[in-house]
Amino acid sequence: MILVINSGSSSVKYKLFDTDGLTRLQAGKIERIGEPGSGVPDHEAALAQVAEETGMETGDLTAVGHRVVHGGPLFTEPVLIDDEVFKQLCDITPLAPLHNPANLAGIEVARRMRPDVPQVAVFDTAFHATMPAAARTYAIDAALAERYGVRRYGFHGTSTAYVWRVARGLIRRPDAKGIVLHLGNGASATAVHGDRCVDTSMGMTPLEGLVMGTRSGDVDPAVIFHLIRAGMSPDEVESMLEHRAGLLGLCGDNDMRAVVERAHAGDAEATLAYEVYCHRLRKYIGAYYALLGRVDGIVFTGGVGENSALVRRTVLSGLGALGVRLDPLRNAAADGARVVSTEDSAVTVMVVPTDEELEIAQETSALVERTFSG
Numbered sequence: 011m012i013l014v015i016n017s018g019s020s021s022v023k024y025k026l027f028d029t030d031g032l033t034r035l036q037a038g039k040i041e042r043i044g045e046p047g048s049g050v051p052d053h054e055a056a057l058a059q060v061a062e063e064t065g066m067e068t069g070d071l072t073a074v075g076h077r078v079v080h081g082g083p084l085f086t087e088p089v090l091i092d093d094e095v096f097k098q099l100c101d102i103t104p105l106a107p108l109h110n111p112a113n114l115a116g117i118e119v120a121r122r123m124r125p126d127v128p129q130v131a132v133f134d135t136a137f138h139a140t141m142p143a144a145a146r147t148y149a150i151d152a153a154l155a156e157r158y159g160v161r162r163y164g165f166h167g168t169s170t171a172y173v174w175r176v177a178r179g180l181i182r183r184p185d186a187k188g189i190v191l192h193l194g195n196g197a198s199a200t201a202v203h204g205d206r207c208v209d210t211s212m213g214m215t216p217l218e219g220l221v222m223g224t225r226s227g228d229v230d231p232a233v234i235f236h237l238i239r240a241g242m243s244p245d246e247v248e249s250m251l252e253h254r255a256g257l258l259g260l261c262g263d264n265d266m267r268a269v270v271e272r273a274h275a276g277d278a279e280a281t282l283a284y285e286v287y288c289h290r291l292r293k294y295i296g297a298y299y300a301l302l303g304r305v306d307g308i309v310f311t312g313g314v315g316e317n318s319a320l321v322r323r324t325v326l327s328g329l330g331a332l333g334v335r336l337d338p339l340r341n342a343a344a345d346g347a348r349v350v351s352t353e354d355s356a357v358t359v360m361v362v363p364t365d366e367e368l369e370i371a372q373e374t375s376a377l378v379e380r381t382f383s384g
């Protein structure tokens with residue numbers, strides 16, 4: 011069996027797969043880690059619960075695959091975790107203080123529980139390693155950027171690689187050009203050509219780009235200094251932009267279902283939040299059109315992308331001039347990976363449910379095979 015662990019800041023998700031064929035055997039989620047009254051004080055306790063639910067401590071495991079959000083400049087492919095790699099992963103933490111510590115906590119506990127089993131790190135940033143320098147580079151003092159590792163990395167790469175592969179199968183065009191919209195709690199847009207990243211909306215950290223559930227996405231950096239001069243500390247501003255911005259900051263709800271419900275009932279704040287969210291998305295799609303020159307496919311994934319026919323309709327409604335024609339019936343249907351544009355649409359619009367854990371299992375299995383079977 012292959013166990014995949016996605017250890018996030020407030021939840022640990024896991025899936026267990028059969029080693030041959032990667033059939034899913036089990037899936038689970040431990041939530042509200044560290045919240046008062048949740049009974050799960052920390053990641054140690056969450057992993058103990060995963061162990062209990064999966065039989066991880068004694069089970070017949072081929073490998074454990076871990077989601078790691080930030081691979082830094084060093085890791086552009088999945089890697090077997092030994093002491094040296096674990097130390098290098100710890101060194102990346104300053105680049106991703108809000109994401110990597112939880113990933114590392116999961117790795118640490120799993121390695122301690124199963125030192126006999128290969129453990130593999132699979133990075134959100136890896137898919138974007140092909141991003142050209144012009145897209146990767148912030149226009150700031152070059153020497154400073156080099157010294158402090160300030161550049162764009164991009165995230166959601168595991169999800170993007172997975173759904174884009176499925177999408178290229180649907181349009182039967184391996185060298186297709188397209189735009190992948192991963193709209194979950196975090197949200198990102200990625201311009202892709204074949205299996206290469208052309209540009210992506212998240213940057214040095216997963217804060218840049220689209221409007222998200224609780225994250226602002228793009229703001230003028232001067233806003234931050236304005237708020238600091240107004241008396242907020244850097245940590246307070248960071249925490250606000252990460253946890254109390256986005257849909258939540260605009261209207262008090264971070265769940266798109268609640269936002270839409272309130273907007274339908276005439277609530278002005280929820281309506282504006284919805285409009286800001288969709289406006290930003292449309293802007294990125296237009297920008298990526300310009301970068302790609304031609305778009306064969308647009309793919310929606312993540313909780314919002316997969317489930318909200320309304321968001322898909324709103325976002326694409328202004329794009330008729332670019333040859334995008336949504337089929338209202340197909341768009342409203344709800345079943346698995348599918349095309350939702352009309353037959354005569356110049357761009358094939360698709361909905362593809364993501365499966366980051368399956369992609370991590372595949373990468374983990376392939377790396378373990380390459381390493382130990384020769």
Ligand SMILES: Nc1ncnc2c1ncn2[C@@H]1O[C@H](COP(=O)(O)OP(=O)(O)O)[C@@H](O)[C@H]1O
Nearest residue numbers: 193194195196264265266267312313314317318
């Ligand atoms: N039917 C739906 N309509 C609109 N939004 C939905 C629907 N179902 C789920 N969502 C949104 O998906 C979000 C979660 O996305 P998901 O990709 O599952 O999260 P995560 O990033 O934690 O994996 C929720 O916050 C919710 O806003």
Ligand SMILES: CC(=O)OP(=O)(O)O
Nearest residue numbers: 079165166195196216
């Ligand atoms: C990198 C990132 O934003 O991940 P998530 O969407 O899981 O928060």
Ligand SMILES: [Mg+2]
Nearest residue numbers: 194195196312
């Ligand atoms: Mg997600």
